[in-house]
Amino acid sequence: MKYHYQFVSKTTVRIELIPEDKREKELLLTFSKELDNNLLTELFQKGLQGYAAGTSLVRTNFMSFPHVALCSYITEAKLTA
Helix, strand or coil, rough: CEEEEEEECCCCEEEEEECCCHHHHHHHHHHCCCCCCCCHHHHHHHHHHCCCEEEEEEEEEEEEEEEEEEEEEEEHHHHCC
């Protein structure tokens, strides 16, 4: 999976998931808006780590489900404080 990032604010980034092969495209099609998707959350968390290491995903607000989301995050230093 590839990721495209767009800065929104110091605690929010727009992340777009870009599937690289047929398997990844099919995986994205299996997600449902009504269900809690732990795997989808993991994909956005992985993308967030590529954008800002040492952060934790707090919330995803989908702009285009399941490909594009505004991802709010906090730094791990703030987690321990």
